[in-house]
Amino acid sequence: MSFLKISNLYKNYGQVEILKDINIEIDKGGFLVLVGPSGCGKSTLLNTIAGLEPITSGEISINGNSVAGLHPSKRDIAMVFQSYALYPNMTVAGNIAFGMEIRGVPKDEREKAIKQVSDILQIGHLLDRKPSQLSGGQRQRVAMGRALVRNPQVFLFDEPLSNLDAKLRVDMRTEIKRLHQRMKTTIVYVTHDQIEAMTLASKIAVLKDGMLQQFGTPAEIYNSPANMFVADFMGSPAMNLLTARLEGGEGGLNVVLERPGEQPLALPIKNANGALGVYSGKEIIFGVRPEALTDPDGADRNAKSIAEGECLIEVVEPAGSDTFAVTKLGGKEVVARLRADAAIHAGQKTKLAFNLDKAVFFDPKSQLRIA
Amino acid sequence: MSAVSQDVATRNSIFTRAIIYVVLILFAIYYLLPLYVMVVNSLKPLDEIRQGNMLALPQQWTIAPWLSAWSTAQIGVQPVGLKPYFINSMMMVVPAVAISTMLGALNGYVLTKWRFKGDNIVFGLMLLACFIPFQIVLIPSARILGMTGLAGTITGLVLIHAIYGLGFTTLFFRNYYEAFPTELIRAAQIDGASFFQIFRRILLPSSGPIIVVTVIWQFTNIWNDFLFGSSFSGFNSIPLTVALNNLVNSSTGVKEYNVHFAGAILAALPTLIVYIVSGRYFVRGLMAGAVKG
Numbered sequence: 001m002s003f004l005k006i007s008n009l010y011k012n013y014g015q016v017e018i019l020k021d022i023n024i025e026i027d028k029g030g031f032l033v034l035v036g037p038s039g040c041g042k043s044t045l046l047n048t049i050a051g052l053e054p055i056t057s058g059e060i061s062i063n064g065n066s067v068a069g070l071h072p073s074k075r076d077i078a079m080v081f082q083s084y085a086l087y088p089n090m091t092v093a094g095n096i097a098f099g100m101e102i103r104g105v106p107k108d109e110r111e112k113a114i115k116q117v118s119d120i121l122q123i124g125h126l127l128d129r130k131p132s133q134l135s136g137g138q139r140q141r142v143a144m145g146r147a148l149v150r151n152p153q154v155f156l157f158d159e160p161l162s163n164l165d166a167k168l169r170v171d172m173r174t175e176i177k178r179l180h181q182r183m184k185t186t187i188v189y190v191t192h193d194q195i196e197a198m199t200l201a202s203k204i205a206v207l208k209d210g211m212l213q214q215f216g217t218p219a220e221i222y223n224s225p226a227n228m229f230v231a232d233f234m235g236s237p238a239m240n241l242l243t244a245r246l247e248g249g250e251g252g253l254n255v256v257l258e259r260p261g262e263q264p265l266a267l268p269i270k271n272a273n274g275a276l277g278v279y280s281g282k283e284i285i286f287g288v289r290p291e292a293l294t295d296p297d298g299a300d301r302n303a304k305s306i307a308e309g310e311c312l313i314e315v316v317e318p319a320g321s322d323t324f325a326v327t328k329l330g331g332k333e334v335v336a337r338l339r340a341d342a343a344i345h346a347g348q349k350t351k352l353a354f355n356l357d358k359a360v361f362f363d364p365k366s367q368l369r370i371a
Numbered sequence: 372m373s374a375v376s377q378d379v380a381t382r383n384s385i386f387t388r389a390i391i392y393v394v395l396i397l398f399a400i401y402y403l404l405p406l407y408v409m410v411v412n413s414l415k416p417l418d419e420i421r422q423g424n425m426l427a428l429p430q431q432w433t434i435a436p437w438l439s440a441w442s443t444a445q446i447g448v449q450p451v452g453l454k455p456y457f458i459n460s461m462m463m464v465v466p467a468v469a470i471s472t473m474l475g476a477l478n479g480y481v482l483t484k485w486r487f488k489g490d491n492i493v494f495g496l497m498l499l500a501c502f503i504p505f506q507i508v509l510i511p512s513a514r515i516l517g518m519t520g521l522a523g524t525i526t527g528l529v530l531i532h533a534i535y536g537l538g539f540t541t542l543f544f545r546n547y548y549e550a551f552p553t554e555l556i557r558a559a560q561i562d563g564a565s566f567f568q569i570f571r572r573i574l575l576p577s578s579g580p581i582i583v584v585t586v587i588w589q590f591t592n593i594w595n596d597f598l599f600g601s602s603f604s605g606f607n608s609i610p611l612t613v614a615l616n617n618l619v620n621s622s623t624g625v626k627e628y629n630v631h632f633a634g635a636i637l638a639a640l641p642t643l644i645v646y647i648v649s650g651r652y653f654v655r656g657l658m659a660g661a662v663k664g
Contacts, residue, residue: 052557073563085554089576098572099562146558 003028003186004049004154009058011041011048011210018044019210022058026203029184035197036207037233042190043158045207049188050156051075062153073099078147079156082163084139086131086146093127096145117145120179137168144179157189161196173199194234198222206230224360228285228367231360237290237337242330243364244286246279253277255286255356257329259312265329267307269356273371276361284370285362290324290337292358298339299353307354311336316346327352413437413632420628436629440618440637444630447617453634456614460594461641462525463610467532468589474533475540475585476578480570482541483548484556494545500538505598508535516603523605531603532593539592540585547581548574583652591642611638 002025011019019041026032034042047053049060051072060067067075086095096117097110105113118124121141131139140160147155160176161169177200180187191197197204198218206213206221206229214226225231231239245256247266253276255267269276292300299306314333315326318340325336325344336352344350361370412420413436415429442452481487482494512531513522521527551574559569600610609617615638619631 047557050557050561052560072557072561077561079558079561081554081558083552083554085552085558087555087559087573089573098559098564102563102568146562 002026003030003063004032004188005061006049007059009048009060010056011044011053012056017210022212024205024212024215026186028186031180031187031189031200031202033197033201033204034188034190034207035192035194035204038192040207041210042207046156046158046188046190049154050077050079076153077156078150078152079158080143080147080160082159084143086139086142088131091128091130092123092134092142095131095142096149099146099150113149117149120148121145136164137172140164140172153186155185155187157187159190159192161191162193176200195236198234206233223358224369226369228362231287231362235289237324237335239287239289240293240332240334241362242286242332242334243283244330245283246276246281248280253280257286258331259329265309265311267309267354267356270305275371279361279370283364285364286330287360287362288354289358290335292355293334293336294353294355295338295342295344296351296353298342300355303355303357305356307356308351309354310349311352313344313346313348313350316344325350409632409636413629413636415629417625417627417629436627436633439627440630440634444618444627444634445621446614447621453611453614453618453637456609456611457637459525459608460611463528463532464590464593467529467536467593468586470529470533471536471540471589472582472585474537476544476575476582477570478537478541479544479548480574482545483551484553494541497538497541500535501542505535509602513603522603523608525608527603528599528608528610531599532596536589536593539588543581543585543588544578547578551577580652583649587645587649590645594642
C-alpha cells in the first residue's frame with residue numbers, strides 16, 4: 001500500500017498545461033526526489049501536494065486519504081522553502097514555535113518541542129536571534145527545525161540547498177540524509193541538481209515540460225534511462241550519446257561509429273539483446289557513460305562484454321581523482337573517464353575499453369531506449 | 372610627480388567644495404527667509420511691524436500674539452482663538468489617517484498575496500482616485516453626506532478623507548507588499564495561520580517603513596486640506612485651515628499681522644513635527660523595494 005499516491009494529476013494555468021498525467025507512488029518512509037530542468041513543473045507538483053496550488057484534475061492521497069480540497073495546514077505536511085521563508089520579525093524560537101502557537105499548544109509544551117528540535121539540529125545557541133543575524137547554513141537549519149517540530153506525515157523540500165555555497169551544500173545533503181534515516185518520515189524533495197537526486201533518493205521522478213519522463217530507483221534511472229533526455233540529464237559528466245549504425249557481423253552485432261579521416265570503429269556486442277536485432281543495419285543512438293569508457297587496465301573485470309578500440313585523444317583533463325580524455329566518435333566529442341595515473345597524452349592514439357554491459361541504445365526518432 | 376598632481380587635485384577639490392557649500396548655504400537662507408519673517412514678526416508687538424522693517428529682530432520680545440492666536444483671537448464672529456479648531460482638526464485627522472492606512476494595508480495585502488481574477492482592474496480603478504481632482508466630487512459627496520445625515524459633522528469629514536486617501540494608501544502598500552516574499556505567506560499558511568493572523572503577525576510587523584510613509588503622507592494631506600474642510604464642515608466641525616482663513620479675513624478694523632503669523636505657524640506645526648520625528652523613515656520607506664537589496 002503506497003503512502004503518498006499521485007494519480008492522473010493534471011494542472012493548468014488557463015490554457016497552459018503545466019503538469020500532464022502525473023502518476024507517482026511512494027511507500028511510507030521513502031525519499032522521493034522530483035528532478036528536472038527549470039520550468040519542468042517540479043515545484044508546481046510539490047505545491048499541489050502541499051495544497052498551496054489547486055489541481056485541475058486527478059487525485060493526491062496521503063496515507064490512503066484523499067487530500068483534495070484540504071487546506072495546507074490540514075494535510076499534516078511540513079515544507080522547507082528555497083528561500084527558507086523564515087518570518088523576519090520573529091526570533092528563531094518564535095519561528096519554530098509559530099505553527100504550534102497558532103494551533104494553541106500550551107507554552108511549556110512548545111518550549112519542550114523547541115528544545116528537542118534545536119538539539120537535533122544543533123541550533124540551541126541561536127534561539128534568541130533574528131533570521132537576519134544568521135548565516136545561510138544556519139537559516140537552512142532553522143527552516144528544517146520549523147518543519148521538524150510539526151512531526152508531519154510528509155516533509156516537502158523545495159530546492160532547500162540551492163542557496164548555499166558548494167561545500168555547505170554537500171554537508172547539508174549528508175545531514176538531510178542522516179535526518180531521514182533517523183526520522184524515517186516520508187520526504188518529497190525537489191531539486192534541479194541530479195547529484196542531489198542520486199545521493200538522497202529512494203525513488204526519483206524525472207520531469208520535463210510537465211511530463212513524467214521516468215520514475216524509478218536511482219540505479220534504474222542511472223543505468224537504464226527510459227529515453228535520451230533522462231540519459232543526458234542524469235550523471236555528470238553527461239552520458240555520451242553518439243550516432244552509430246548496427247551491423248551484423250560474425251558472432252553477433254557490431255556497433256559502428258564513424259570517425260573523421262579514419263576507418264569507422266566497430267565494436268562487437270557479445271550478448272546482444274533480442275530487441276537490438278530489429279535495428280540491424282539501421283541507425284541508432286549509442287549511449288555510453290564516461291566511466292564505461294576507460295583505459296583497458298581500468299575496465300570492469302566483471303563485465304561480460306568489453307570491446308576495445310584505438311582512438312585519437314584530442315584533449316586530456318586531469319581532475320585529480322580521475323583523468324578525463326576527449327576523443328571524437330560518430331561526429332561528436334566523447335568523454336572517457338580513465339584512472340588518474342593512466343599514461344595518456346593529447347594527440348596520440350590510445351586504446352580505450354568500451355564496457356558494453358553498461359551501454360544503452362536509443363531509437364533516434366522516438367528517442368526511447370531500445371536496450 | 373604623482374604627489375604633485377595629487378596636491379593639485381586636492382586643492383581643486385577643496386575649491387569646488389567651497390563653491391558648492393556657498394551656493395547651498397545661499398539657497399538654504401533664501402528658502403528659510405519666509406519662516407524667519409514669520410517667526411520674527413510673530414514675536415513683535417503690532418507697532419513694530421507697522422514701522423515697516425519686517426526683517427528686523429524684535430526690539431521688544433513678546434509671546435502675546437501667540438497666546439492671542441491660540442485662545443482669544445476673533446475668528447469669524449467668536450473671540451475663541453484657534454484652539455477649538457485645532458482640536459477639530461485633530462479629531463478629524465487621527466481617525467481618518469488610521470482608517471485609510473489600515474484599509475490601504477489590507478487592500479495591498481489582498482491585491483498582492485490573495486490575487487483574484489480581475490485584481491489588476493480593481494487596483495487600476497483605485498489608482499484612478501489619485502488622479503481625480505477633488506472639485507469634481509464635491510457635489511456627489513455633499514449628496515451622500517446629506518443622505519447619510521453626516522453633513523456638517525467631523526465624522527462626515529473623516530469619512531470623506533478616509534475614502535479619498537484610499538487610492539494613495541493602497542498604492543503605497545501594494546507596491547511595498549509586491550516585493551514581500553510570497554513564500555513567507557505560504558509558510559504561514561502551512562503553519563495554519565488564518566488570513567488575518569498572517570496579516571497581523573507576518574505582514575504588519577515588517578511594514579514599519581511604509582506605514583510611516585503613509586501616515587506622513589495622509590497626515591499632511593488631510594491636515595492641510597482646505598477644500599473639503601470649507602465645503603463640508605458645519606459650525607462645530609470647522610478644521611484649522613478654514614479657521615485660519617477666517618482669522619485672517621475676519622479682522623474688524625486693524626489687521627493684526629503678528630497674530631496672523633503666529634496662527635499660521637501654529638497651523639503648520641503638527642505636520643512639521645510629524646515630518647521631523649519620522650522624516651528619516653520617509654525617504655527610506657519611499658525607496659524600499661525600489662532596488663533589490
